[in-house]
Amino acid sequence: MTALLEVNNIDKFYGQFHAVKNVTFSLEEGEIGCLLGPSGCGKTTLLRTIAGFEDTAAGSIAIANQIVAGQKNVPPEKRNIGMVFQDYALFPHLTVGENIGFGIENLSVDEKNKRIEDLLKTVELDGEGGKYPHELSGGQQQRVALARALAPEPKLLLMDEPFSNLDVALRETLSTEIREILKSRSITALMVTHNQNEAFAMADKVGVLSCGSMQQWDTPHSIYHHPNNPVVAGFVGEGVFIDADITGDYTVKCALGELQSDIKLELESGARTKLLIRPEDVIHDDDSPYGAEIISKTFRGPNILYKLKLDNGEQVLSLVPSHHQHAVGQHIGIYQEVEDLVLFPADSSMNDGEHCPV
Structure with a gap:
């Protein structure tokens, strides 16, 4: 073309x-x-x-x-x-x-x-x-x-x-x-x-x-x-950064557990990074042994966007069908389903593009 x-x-x-x-x-x-x-x-x-x-x-x-x-x-x-x-x-x-x-x-x-x-x-x-x-x-x-x-x-x-x-x-x-x-x-x-x-x-x-x-x-x-x-x-979609450590050529470890990449990671084992977690990466499951505390919630009709606090204090978002109605302060079961590992340097922030120099 x-x-x-x-x-x-x-x-x-x-x-x-x-x-x-x-x-x-x-x-x-x-x-x-x-x-x-x-x-x-x-x-x-x-x-x-x-x-x-x-x-x-x-x-x-x-x-x-x-x-x-x-x-x-x-x-x-x-x-x-x-x-x-x-x-x-x-x-x-x-x-x-x-x-x-x-x-x-x-x-x-x-x-x-x-x-x-x-x-x-x-x-x-x-x-x-x-x-x-x-x-x-x-x-x-x-x-x-x-x-x-x-x-x-x-x-x-x-x-x-x-x-x-x-x-x-x-x-x-x-x-x-x-x-x-x-x-x-x-x-x-x-x-x-x-x-x-x-x-x-x-x-x-x-x-x-x-x-x-x-x-x-x-x-x-x-x-x-x-x-x-x-x-x-930070601008496209919704998500947060959480800390992650490179544990192998294809694996990282974070507060959501050990995650697997389909492609070889560029950083060496032991490197500290920031991992992008989208709301659809965190799945609500009452039977999961892993839990998180609801900090806030936003009702969106078919879905509720929950802000959750993990055991280590880090926060993630989870988009849950709205028939799963839970109260702020309640603990719910979750598991991760991160298919794309998006990693950035350890000092990265989603606010990097908010303040433009004149």
């Missing part, structure tokens, strides 16, 4: 503030990527540099093998991109059909109408072309914004927090539906979000940003199960 988007060593400053720091990644044709991170990490700034709304201090950006930033700077309207904004940015005085057709004035009337009708069907708004934006729900308006961005048939689609104005249930539904639309049309897309559920639902590749730097660019599965560093481990 050919890289449709190539971002190489991009830097961006606002005065003395280094907003984007030497970021490199690429998207293959037909792939959907996502820039994921907390507010202020540089993800929207990076998206805006790709769109051409912001200049770059160093590095280059290429779209479909054409340099658009770096050796030369191509204006946004010449980059062959589509853009879906956070607030939809629909024209209130134009109908749905007129909004979709706004950027394709170069087509004949028949071609334009055919493309509008095709896109209305694609986003499941067939027959709604005569309505105005205020007559539609938020989810429908977002579909119109998507259709309008796709109308000029761009090489690359950029989406800036496209679901942030929608309720949680609609976000999950629409993210899945929009992924299916983009995949059906082989559209290459890059989205920005701070919501990891949206990122995992939408993207083939996820880039976790912190303090302007790309911490990891990988598949959602690898981002979650094989985080590169404590910053990624």
Whole structure:
């Protein structure tokens, strides 16, 4: 496959503030990527540099093998991109059909109408072309914004927090539906979000940003199960670090017992490390001889997230079906089911990415 988007060593400053720091990644044709991170990490700034709304201090950006930033700077309207904004940015005085057709004035009337009708069907708004934006729900308006961005048939689609104005249930539904639309049309897309559920639902590749730097660019599965560093481990999913000692080429010992790795560990026997434990790694079992004390609990409908104190005082999380209702202070039986040993240096902290230098 050919890289449709190539971002190489991009830097961006606002005065003395280094907003984007030497970021490199690429998207293959037909792939959907996502820039994921907390507010202020540089993800929207990076998206805006790709769109051409912001200049770059160093590095280059290429779209479909054409340099658009770096050796030369191509204006946004010449980059062959589509853009879906956070607030939809629909024209209130134009109908749905007129909004979709706004950027394709170069087509004949028949071609334009055919493309509008095709896109209305694609986003499941067939027959709604005569309505105005205020007559539609938020989810429908977002579909119109998507259709309008796709109308000029761009090489690359950029989406800036496209679901942030929608309720949680609609976000999950629409993210899945929009992924299916983009995949059906082989559209290459890059989205920005701070919501990891949206990122995992939408993207083939996820880039976790912190303090302007790309911490990891990988598949959602690898981002979650094989985080590169404590910053990624702390931001993606839920989990804690506990102390662990390397006891062999494939084994570590911790407060949850001796754990086995499928691959040879990089550290030598005797080394002290931090081990990432996810809530799904700690299984509740009333018959287990190993126990832990419930410190706190969070009810989540089908599940309860328990914070547990182990015998050595360390704490872990456990996600338990909610029909297992236990009180704070109670001891429950547990066992570990850690399939991926994620180990970091002994002085690691999940808070390493919280405080960014200005």
